[in-house]
Amino acid sequence: MTPEQLSTAIVDVLTTLTSTGDLTVEGGVPTSVTVERPRQKGHGDYATNVAMQLGKKAGMNPRALAEKLKSGLEAIDGVAEVEIAGPGFLNITVAAGAQGEVAARVVAAGRAYGSNDAFAGEKVNLEFVSANPTGPIHIGGVRWAAVGDALGRVFTMSGAEVTREYYFNDHGSQIDRFSSSLLASAKGEPAPEDGYGGQYIHDIAAAVLAERPDALSAEDPQEVFRAVGVDMMFTEIKRSMTGFGVDFDVFFHEDELHKSGAVERAVTRLRELGNVYEKDGATWLATEKFGDDKDRVVIKSDGNGAYLSGDLAYYLDKRERGFDRCLIMLGADHHGYVGRMMAMCAAFGDTPGTNLEILIGQMVNLLRDGQPMRMSKRAGTVVTIDDLVEAIGVDAGRYALTRYSSDVNIDLDLELWARATNDNPVYYVQYGHARTCRMIENATALGMSLEDAVAGFDPALLDHEREGELLRALAEFPRVVASAADLRHPHRVARYLEDTTAVFNKWYDTKECRMLPQGDEPVAPVNLARLVLTRAAQTVIANGLDLLGVSAPERM
Template identity: 60%
Template structure:
């Protein structure tokens, strides 16, 4: 029996108890959940429903709990129900009901964990979106890992998701980048407001390779701008692809300008009455929608602001049919939230249409000291640097196992030197151990058969493992709904721990000279189910599930 099924049984038992006691059934929630108690004395699952609703109907929680327990006791698969404390319901499943989940998981395979908590949502998820003026840096690396994991988690929850990367290729930063390239190509020092770092020299050299006469052309700056940005695009895309982060759409800001979408956006906002002229500039009255100051769309010199492009881009996304726009930004951009939300409201969208997720910064430490980073000096730590130091799996895992609300201190030396301390190995090792068992089983000619006696999975370690496995779909659903993919990593560690403990206490394969027992066969199902879930969980994080380590 799955926790979801049990929760439904609890709810219907509560409904029945209400009827028996003559209570007002409208006080009941439409759904409930059961918890997995830490203390084994509290049963396999616990419900607090009696505590939650007793007050509403003015009845004694313990008495209500008793009524629910009486109903639950007769449910098939429930071995016992205890009432504890102020009215907790502690439910114990019989081993057969608990053990049946292994078969369901194996049957579902890669689909296990899929749920429909976001069914029907059409989501545009934008993340990374760094300027094409340099390689993806440490912060961008975090979003590349977290955003990609979130996209996978939402898809696993039934949402239709397009992951998107926005290239700001139309702004003055790109001009500075072009100036820097040109200067370096001529052998001149980097301009005062330019970009430094070895990659600038490399790009400049590559531009010259592709366009040998670039410096002699009519407009060298333009040649370097176009070719340089193009090369930077390629490099960023390759880097992200190698990192396992896929984007469905790479969107160029330039496209908005070329198609006249900024004018269209301005016109639309004007018609809606949210635009005004002041000091020679054109403004959007964002303060009407909660922003702390109004924002300029078109400067007094007639040029567009970056914000105007944001408006056009927002509208573009909406017109592409997305009903939910999720935008991941670094904490250094959280000041944008107010104006971005104002755009959404100015166009008349409901609150919640645009959802902005703010992720805190990644600090890099070397020898326990912060690495000073400067874009101008070119001392930025890039995605490639981190991957080179600790590998793709460790990087993705290290960046996705923490809440995005927390800043990360990533100690390069620690992750390099003490690789074994990395929790990703703990999880991957569990998967490798399982693969080993299954490999050995094959070599021994052992087949787990078409079915097994689930009641034989009665060891406490087996019980714990089964409960952990059963939790996965709910974890995926909550990770999607809360936009918190780190829950998947934490769950994977929890599951890996349950497996390691099981493995330690429960022999699966027969010892030499002995035959496979029925218990061993049931355990093979359990092991295979664990393999499926670990692989699925790691898959949601974009981390590999190795068969050998």
């Protein structure tokens, strides 16, 4: 019996009580209630505070309401005991057979276990990384690559139709500085004062000359370096992302917004809505009335679009492509930008926080020998995605960056994350998965068939305390996935995996819970039941790692 099943059972009991006139709840019976694992042993398998939440609405003392719920719940098949604690907590103990059924459900669902329909029918656009195409992806962007892709996977498992999108900022002064830096390198001159440095500039400049030997003698050499060099930088960024396990569905070019007339269309739409006006020769968006600290210029007095103009056009383009939710992931230096973006969303008649959501990611520091890494060998000024992968690999890099809430600064000890020891979190979880694979291989070698074990599975045999702990941990996975999507917190999956792997290891180390028969013992039904439990643990760990974009090795 899972928390979701208990939630449904409690709702059913409440509904029955209201239909018989034994209970009246102001506003009606809720469609679901919170059921959680208790923090202390001896408080049952699950706990709920629903009686305390509904007591006032029902006009009853919470303990009196809890008594009514207790009677109804104890009559449900699979519930062994219900205890009332404190001011009205309900501590529920599930029968071993009902609890053991979790293992069979996990195995039957396989890769689909953990899926839910919280965002079913919604089209979600995730825009992340979106670094300027003027250099390699720095470590801040790498964090968004890991978190953004994991969030996309979590949304998908929660029923959403997800599009991962990369926005190339290829319109504006930064591209001019990039191309002039390439040109200077090709001429053997130092980079312009406001240009870009690093070995990668020399590498790309040399590559442009190899492709276009006539570049320096062209009518407009800088335009050649702009066109060819920017494309080469794009290609390298895409290569780095793919190598990091992040594949985007859409690469959107900012320059196209300005060339296609999309900016003018967005301004026209906002003018029709009464939210654009002219002043001092410029075109303004009335964002102050939607919560911004001041109105914003959209088209400058010289006729050129202000920075916000591209954002207007891009947001409208996403909405016209049918996206219900547009999530944008930005670095900490963009925090002051949130207010105007939300005001822009409202100016289009949309709902800030629903149709448009902005997530802010904090800084990442890489530590080597206890000291921060400040510069890349190749980029010269920042630590890049390739530096991280070279130091600890893709799996450790992705896991490390998704393990923490994106709104906190993190220090990553490269020595720790490169270790093949249990104090390295990703190694610990991956080793747990490899252990389940080895156990199943050993069972097969003894002639134990997983198919036969599933066919003859007796859930009541999984009645040891350690088995109950593991079954409850496995039952939590769907809720963890749903919570990670709802809160935009994929780090919850990583922490869950570590906790669940610890519970699995405790079960594995318990002599009374050995999966394989010992010595000359014949294979007993309990051994087969534990084989099903092992496969269930294997499935959950593999599914969780997949949500983070991390491999689940069979051997380590």
